[in-house]
Amino acid sequence: MELFAQTLWLAAPVIGAGVVHIVAIHRGWLRGLAxxxxxxxxxxxxxxLLGDNKTLRGLATMVGATIGFVLVEAALSRHTDWGRRLSLVDFDRVSPVLWGVLLGGGYVVGELPNSFVKRRLGVAPGAAAPGGLAALFWLFDQVDSLAGVLAxxxxxxxxxxxxxVFLxxxxxxxxxxxxxxxxxLGLKQRVG
Known part of the structure; x- marks a missing residue:
């Protein structure tokens, strides 16, 4: 059970950044970057190459918010026993800012190959791939960001x-x- 909790703690900054990104889209924040x-x-x-849906706003919110959440986790891991137990990263050895850049940047970078391939196939941003490719692209869309984060x-x-595996x-x-x-919220037409 502890391993699962540690995995959620590891993922929490990126998940939190995803929520911040959704709010930024919904509220129209950083329109110039959008x-x-x-x-x-x-x-x-x-x-x-990628289309209009991969923007500087997405990059800025994912990396910036991830850094913010990692800074909170680093402080908790340094000042609380439970934070120390949950943290898989030694923030005395790894800069929290660097860790946030790697996680948030990895999320964004991981999404780019899928968008690139879809554009080559003529699939519009936000649209589903045709026919039998739809399921394959849906699955890849679920894990592409994880691949980028892991890399x-x-x-x-x-x-x-x-x-x-837990991630x-x-x-x-x-x-x-x-x-x-x-x-x-009307920010997307479909799931996947």
Whole structure:
């Protein structure tokens, strides 16, 4: 049970940042950054690299909010016994700001390959892939951000296999739940 709690603690800053991002979209915060796509409008073979849905606002809110939540976790791990027990990261060795950049940046970077491939196939941002590809892209969309987080976090810490399994399970529950919230708020047309 402790391993599961530690996994949720590890994931909490990114989950919290996801909530902040949803609020930023819903409230129209950082509109200038929302109008600036990460691909800067660059085309490849007549199609956008990533599309309009991957923006500087997403990058800024995911990285910035993740850093904020990690700073809270680092303080709790330094000043409380329960925070120390939950933390899998030694914040005396790893800078909380660096850890937040790796987690939040990993989340954003992990989403980009899926968007890139969808644009190559002519799938519009926010639209479902055609036919039999829909299920494959839906599954990949649920775990792509986790792959990015794992890749970047491994720069300073490689999680044990059990943590990776728990993170995958957490991701497969939280990601669709967040999408449901976005659909309910009218920020997204569908889950997946």
């Amino acid at each position: 109008r600036t796509p990460l691909d800067c409008g660059i085309m490849l073979h007549g199609r956008r 970047l976090m491994s720069v300073v810490w490689v999680p044990p296999f059990a943590i990776v 995958a399970g957490t991701t497969l529950c939280v990601h669709p739940a967040m999408a449901l919230v976005m659909v309910a």
